[in-house]
Amino acid sequence: MKSFASDNYSGIHPTILSAIAEANQAHASSYGNDPFTAKAEHLFKQQFGQDTEVLFVFNGTGANITALQCAVQSFHSILCAKTAHINVDECGALMKATGCQLHAIDTPDGKLTSELIAPFLSDLGNIHHTQPRVISITQCTEVGTVYSLEELTTLCRFAHQNGLYVHLDGARIANALAALGCSAKAGTVDCGVDIMSFGGTKNGLMIGEAVLIFNKDLVANAQFVRKQLAQLFSKMRFISAQFVALLENDLWLTMAAHSNAMAQLLVREVSSVSQVKITQSTDANGVFALIPPAIVEPLQKEFPFYLWDEQTCEARWMCSFDTTEEEIIIFVKRIKELCANLDR
Numbered sequence: 449m450k451s452f453a454s455d456n457y458s459g460i461h462p463t464i465l466s467a468i469a470e471a472n473q474a475h476a477s478s479y480g481n482d483p484f485t486a487k488a489e490h491l492f493k494q495q496f497g498q499d500t501e502v503l504f505v506f507n508g509t510g511a512n513i514t515a516l517q518c519a520v521q522s523f524h525s526i527l528c529a530k531t532a533h534i535n536v537d538e539c540g541a542l543m544k545a546t547g548c549q550l551h552a553i554d555t556p557d558g559k560l561t562s563e564l565i566a567p568f569l570s571d572l573g574n575i576h577h578t579q580p581r582v583i584s585i586t587q588c589t590e591v592g593t594v595y596s597l598e599e600l601t602t603l604c605r606f607a608h609q610n611g612l613y614v615h616l617d618g619a620r621i622a623n624a625l626a627a628l629g630c631s632a633k634a635g636t637v638d639c640g641v642d643i644m645s646f647g648g649t650k651n652g653l654m655i656g657e658a659v660l661i662f663n664k665d666l667v668a669n670a671q672f673v674r675k676q677l678a679q680l681f682s683k684m685r686f687i688s689a690q691f692v693a694l695l696e697n698d699l700w701l702t703m704a705a706h707s708n709a710m711a712q713l714l715v716r717e718v719s720s721v722s723q724v725k726i727t728q729s730t731d732a733n734g735v736f737a738l739i740p741p742a743i744v745e746p747l748q749k750e751f752p753f754y755l756w757d758e759q760t761c762e763a764r765w766m767c768s769f770d771t772t773e774e775e776i777i778i779f780v781k782r783i784k785e786l787c788a789n790l791d792r
Contacts, residue, residue: 450768450775451752454650455620455707455733458768461652467693468654471685478682480504485688491695492646492660495632501661503670504687505679508619509538511645511657513545516582517673518659518666519613519643522547524581526615527568529555531590533617545677549578557728558589559599562606569610583607586617587624587635591756592711592734592764594624597639604640613663616644622651622704623732637662648694652703652769656687703769707733710767710776717780723787727762735765743786751779 451457476482489502505511512534516526526542528535530552534542543550551568553560560583571577583603588594595603604614616636618624621644625635636644642663648656659674661667674680681687694700711733718724718737728736739747741761747753756764767776 449751452765453752453754455766455768456650458770460654463693463699464652464690467689468686471689476685480684482685484685484692488688488691496660497633497637501667501670503659503674504684505657505659508657509541510679511659512617513542514674514677514679515615515643515645515659516542517546518670520546520548520581523578525549525551525578526582526584527551527565527580528584529553529558529560531558532586533590534584557593558591559593559595560585580612582613582615584615588620588732591728592732592736593729594627594731600639613642614640616641618644619647619650621646622700623708626701626704626708627732651700653690656690707767707769707771710771711735713773713776714765717776718783721784721787733767737763739763740790742790746786750782
């Protein structure tokens with residue numbers, strides 16, 4: 449059985465593996481001066497707009513740091529949700545690399561709003577305090593919710609009115625766009641996002657993410673920032689070729705739509721179990737639920753997953769591009785069996 453721990457646990461889509469093999473057939477120029485990178489950049493521009501600057505990097509943390517380093521100086525601060533990956537799961541890498549203070553804001557659903565952010569802007573212009581410069585959001589959020597187009601547009605407008613940039617951590621942006629049913633440009637650029645990361649490894653790639661820059665004010669030093677942060681790959685064609693395969697024929701959306709659908713199936717099936725309570729809106733490919741503490745250990749032995757909150761016994765179940773309906777049914781059947789045993 450596959451796990452429900454993370455979409456990072458999934459393998460590599462066969463089309464992506466074939467693309468890597470194809471890129472390995474001959475020599476090619478290094479550091480992005482190759483036809484695979486040129487084609488991948490072209491495909492990104494088709495999706496997000498011709499003015500998009502594209503930088504390929506190794507991983508999600510590298511993508512976030514590269515993007516944010518383009519937007520800040522060390523006396524700036526960055527505002528994010530308390531659950532944000534840059535706050536919780538990147539080992540302080542952002543603060544070390546940028547020197548910036550990070551303000552983590554409590555949210556009920558992983559989403560930032562102007563009302564939640566406003567109190568943190570009171571020190572704008574005060575020389576004794578770090579200056580808020582970027583609002584960093586995650587789409588999908590770390591608790592599986594998705595900003596609507598209206599929510600994202602309103603937040604970006606608020607940021608720009610206050611002289612702030614908007615950075616979007618798009619590790620699961622494919623799942624968000626598939627859920628929203630809109631184009632890539634409509635769900636990012638048109639809402640006012642200035643700079644973002646575009647996830648690959650959670651959606652079928654072996655390695656690689658992309659930094660997409662929409663605001664031209666952030667482009668000038670981007671190439672140097674990537675190099676200094678050790679995110680410039682000499683054999684870049686092996687990252688770029690994967691994105692060509694991902695973006696061609698909308699494979700990225702097909703895979704994301706499938707993982708989203710599997711999460712919806714999981715919610716429908718497990719909702720019949722009275723001892724399980726869904727805690728967040730299942731907008732994409734993540735399901736969050738309170739489960740009986742007694743079933744955690746035996747269930748994890750058969751189907752690895754993470755407890756999002758060990759105090760409340762809130763589980764996080766992630767579906768992937770290769771999750772099947774049969775696996776969902778078997779998983780929920782085991783949950784029902786374990787819960788039934790509690791009543792004996």
